[in-house]
Amino acid sequence: MPTLSSHGDVHIPDNLIHALGLKPGVELIFERQGDAIVMRPVKTNTPSRVEDGPKILGYSGPTVSLEEMEDAIAKGAEHSL
Template sequence: MPTLSINGDVHIPDNLIHALGLKPGAELAFERQGDAIVIRPVKKPSKISRVEEGPQILGYTGPTVTLEEMDDAIAKGAAQSL
């Protein structure tokens, strides 16, 4: 069972860290509810809001291509499949 250190630190159990997808440096909010403490990860709003940046919203980090390049690749793939 986790205990409070002399510095006020508490180790969050690994199963909770993984279940919530917490990473080192994650911001946590603490809230008192009666005699209990509720800890929640702070969800920061995404700064990405343009449709053109949609792949980044999904975590894609590869090279970007234009619509024309996509159309060309689709046409080339369709021609090769015939």
């Protein structure tokens, strides 16, 4: 179980570091919520790229080409008429 050092340091358990995707040097915010301390990484405004869209949205299916997407949209439009 992590403990508070005399310098105010706390070791964050590895499973939480990995689950949150924390990397060395990431800035953290600490907030008091009642009798609890909530820690969260500072969100940076990193420009997003189109090719990162599936990862951002949590999509884990197969890659689909633009042509396949256009065909699926056209078929869907035909069925809706």
